[in-house]
Amino acid sequence: MSGLRKIGAPFVVPGPSGIAVRDRLRHLTAEDERVLRLVGDHLGTLASRDLKARCVAGLEHDAELWAERKRALTPGSSSRWAGITKASHDQWALARRGQLAHIQNLQASVRTIEHRLSLPVGEAGSRRAPGGYRSRREWFVKTRRLRVLTDRLDAARAxxxxxxxxxxRGGKRLLNTRHHLRAAGLTQEQWRARWRAGRRFLAADGESGKRFGNETIRVTPDGEVSIKLPAPLAYLANAPHGRYVLAATVAFAHRGEQWADRIQTNRAVAYRIHEDTIRGRWYLTASWTIPPVKTVPLATARTGGLVGVDTNADHLAAWRLDTHGNPVGEPLRFGYDLSGTAQHRDAQIRHALIRLLHFARRHGLAIAVEDLDFTAEKTREKHGRRKTFRKLISGMPTARLRARLVSMAAELGITIVAVDPAYTSRWGAQHWQKPLTSTHRKPTRHDAAAVAIGRRALGHPIRRRTAPPPAHRSDEQGHRTAQARPGAPGREEPRPRIPGPRTRSVRTGYGAKAGNQDTQHRSGCPAEHEPWHQDSLPLSL
Incomplete structure (x- = not known):
């Protein structure tokens, strides 16, 4: 047991920090679409130039350079669209985080190869470390791969x-698709339309105190949408002050009341307009920040038990647990299919989560999930030729599911408790899969892992309750239990009476178990009659 890593403590997951809603821009005229494309292409060109300037500045970027970039953008657009600089800075910061993750991934691969090359060929590995390579040929190939990865690591560090x-800008995946149009099922014109749509810039951050929370892209309470045209395109205006009013109106069905409350009090709301070239539709997305949601204490979340959830590649395995960590009822399974388009996968995840959340809300329970992160666990150097397992963990929607679960749970007022995922599947199957198996119930390894996750969230060990000492199965040495602490209420209470005979030799209504053991005349119990024990007074006094 000394080789096991330290298990992190469970914690309550904080709620989301922002909200985003979207609605379709219906009944746009041909002129509206032409103006939106012209404005988006013009601003996209300026955004590309600004992003190049931000990347050239690198680590030497400061507030003075930021102001200079804004001044350079203003003549080609307007002061309202100078927020392009913030988008460029955020995109540069995102690329830096991705670069750091790539370096960490390369470092892990290099360490694994160097360790395996240092071992004799054919040496068996252990559960904690891989062994040597299986053949001299594989050993030689890995030496060449180590050289390639080392060169990549040096370049990435530089x-x-x-x-x-x-x-x-527009996405590296879409850029590479240009060289594989036949495999993607696209013509050059279709790819060009997607490329232009991905590189357009039609987004503006909100400003508190301004009319309806945004002067650049303004949406009135009636749903009228207007944009501030850049200076070179001011001749396209159909409204005063260089604005263009769209023929389409929006009405946010989801969180529409919250959005209306914000714009009527002139609080900041950010908007983004984009085109879906596949469906031939235009959408407007509104987003705003919200104050941090005050999370409940962990002890409060554990009151009444919770639902342990194990995340898998094609389903969520869940089981309800009471306060003492005992599985209640039958295991639950919420399946989803992650094949197909991104929209289909996202819909499948939302459908599975809403069923889970409705179950938790119906019973007034919190949800316990694993704090999964496979960013450094998907390389072929880590798992070797286990392509099926690598594909399995790569297909788990951990990041998307975590974000969806937190936001949807916050809307329903359900608490999410995150636990350390170490050894939950192994110990769950070891201690709970067989005891929970019966003639009418065949729990899987994932169901047992859900029980282990729930017990860890409740603060209990994963292992089941241990048996009393074999030498003295009485109260002399005390009860040994890993399930309820000595101070837990109801620990010594009798089990609820189940109607019907407990054995074949006892008829219904007979053989009832004793009540509270502390009230019986047994050795070591506080109710034992001693000389100082005072009998109760008669009622006549």
Whole structure:
């Protein structure tokens, strides 16, 4: 047991910090679409130039350079669209975080290869460390791969120290699709339309105190949408002060009341307009920040038990537990299919989560989940030729599911408790899968892992209650239990009476177990009659 890593303490997951809602811009005229494309292409060109300037500045960027970039953008657009600089800075920072993750991934791969190359060929590995390579040929191939990864790591470290990043406006995946149009099922014109739509810039941050919370892209309470045209395109205006009013109106069905409350009090709301070239539709997304939601204490979340959830590649395995960590009822399974488009996968995750949340809300329970993160656990150097397992953990929607679960749970007022995922599947199967198996119930390894996750969130050990000492199965040595602490209320209470015979030799209504053991005349109990024990007074006094 000394080789096991330290288990982190469970914690209550904080709620979301922002809200985003979207609505379709219906009944746009041909002129509206032409103006939106012209404005988006013009601002996209300016955003590309500004992003290039931000990447050239690198680590030497400061407030003075930021102000200079804003001044350079203003003549080609307007002061209202100078927020492009913030978007460029955020994109550069995101690229830096991705670069650091890439370096960490390369470091893990290099360490694994160096360790395995240092071992004799064919040496068996252990549960904690891999063994040597299986053949001399594989050993030789890995020496060449180590050289390649080392060169990549050196180049990535040099870029990191110099502040150089690689960013593609429109997306690197879409850029690479240009060379594989036949495999993607696209024509050159279709790809070009997607590329232009991905590189357009039609977004503006909100400003508190301004009319309806945003002067650049303004949406009135009636749903009228207007944009502030850049200076070179001011001739396209159809409203005073260089504005263009769209023929389409919006009405946010989800959180529409919250959005209306914000714009009527002139609080900041950010907007983004984008085109879906596949469906031929235009959308407007509104977003705003919210104050941090005050989370309940962990002890309060544990009151009444909770629902332990094990995340898998195709389903969520859940089981309800009471306060003492005992499984209640039957195991639950919420399946989803992650094949197909991104919209289909997202819908499948939301459908599975809403069923889980409705169950938890119906019973007034919190939800316990694993704090999963497979960012450094998906390399082929870590898992070797286990392609099926690598595909399995790569397909787990950990990040998307975590974000969806937190936001949807906050809306329903359900508490989420995150636990350390170490050994939950192994210990759950070891201690709970067989005891929970019966002729009418066949729990899986994932169901047992859900029980282990729930027990860890409740503060109990994963292992089941241990048996009393074999030498003295009485109260002399005290009860040994890993399930309820000595001070837990109801620990010594009798089990609820179940109607019907408990054995074949006892008829219904007979053989009732004793009540509270502390009230019986047994050795070591406080109710034992001693000389100082005073009998109760008669009622006649």
């Amino acid at each position: 870029d990191w120290e110099a502040g150089r990043v690689g960013v593609v």
